[in-house]
Amino acid sequence: MKAQSIKAIAFDLDGTLIDSVPDLAAATQDMLAELNLTLCNEQQVRSWVGNGAAKLVERALTFARGEPVTQADIDDAMPLFSKHYEANLQQHSRLYDGVKPVLEQLAEQGYQLAVVTNKPYRFTVPLLAAFGIDHLFHEVLGGDSLAKMKPDPLPLNHLKQQWQLNDEQLLMVGDSRNDILAAKAAGISSIGLTYGYNYGEDIGLSGPTAVCDTFKEVLAQITDSQIVLEQ
Numbered sequence: 165m166k167a168q169s170i171k172a173i174a175f176d177l178d179g180t181l182i183d184s185v186p187d188l189a190a191a192t193q194d195m196l197a198e199l200n201l202t203l204c205n206e207q208q209v210r211s212w213v214g215n216g217a218a219k220l221v222e223r224a225l226t227f228a229r230g231e232p233v234t235q236a237d238i239d240d241a242m243p244l245f246s247k248h249y250e251a252n253l254q255q256h257s258r259l260y261d262g263v264k265p266v267l268e269q270l271a272e273q274g275y276q277l278a279v280v281t282n283k284p285y286r287f288t289v290p291l292l293a294a295f296g297i298d299h300l301f302h303e304v305l306g307g308d309s310l311a312k313m314k315p316d317p318l319p320l321n322h323l324k325q326q327w328q329l330n331d332e333q334l335l336m337v338g339d340s341r342n343d344i345l346a347a348k349a350a351g352i353s354s355i356g357l358t359y360g361y362n363y364g365e366d367i368g369l370s371g372p373t374a375v376c377d378t379f380k381e382v383l384a385q386i387t388d389s390q391i392v393l394e395q
């Protein structure tokens with residue numbers, strides 16, 4: 165993929181744009197406390213984020229109980245997690261360095277920007293608004309917006325169809341193997357970020373097209389027409 169063919173960019177949210185683990189961990193701990201279960205720590209939550217809120221709740225309950233849990237257990241705990249998280253979406257979370265100015269520059273330069281996250285949609289939109297970046301995106305897809313979430317390619321294929329893009333024109337930027345696997349399955353290039361979550365694994369092992377250590381480097385990769393992103 166030549167950087168100059170990129171027209172649209174899909175950004176992951178948690179671990180890419182926003183360091184959201186502090187608030188996710190607080191909500192997880194409040195949920196476990198309400199259920200009188202063993203509390204977890206922030207480091208554990210960091211390794212449980214990436215496959216949506218229900219999976220995070222399942223992983224937390226499995227840890228706290230020390231045994232596999234049922235769908236009914238997850239269904240019972242979900243409203244507690246949601247209540248606590250919705251009340252404190254951005255108490256301790258922060259935008260990563262450079263996110264807002266880089267997104268503003270990309271939007272100004274005419275790139276179509278989307279958020280493609282596994283986070284439920286109802287948490288995603290208020291979080292983007294709270295950080296003043298919601299107006300920069302032309303589309304926001306949550307983990308529950310379509311029938312399947314990353315690593316399935318469906319959300320990225322949906323964007324390609326909606327915006328009539330070929331494989332060369334859409335780029336995925338994310339911190340997790342789910343982002344890179346979704347991009348590969350959709351046939352598009354990807355940039356993997358090293359500062360996010362990814363279950364404690366090196367993002368390079370998932371084989372993204374390029375790896376960046378900071379969000380500002382993403383801008384250089386995209387806007388430098390000399391750069392060829394190899395598939």
Ligand SMILES: O=C(O)COP(=O)(O)O
Nearest residue numbers: 177178214215216281282
């Ligand atoms: O909510 C999650 O588990 C992860 O969300 P992400 O896809 O934005 O990283």
Ligand SMILES: [Mg+2]
Nearest residue numbers: 176178179340
């Ligand atoms: Mg992520």
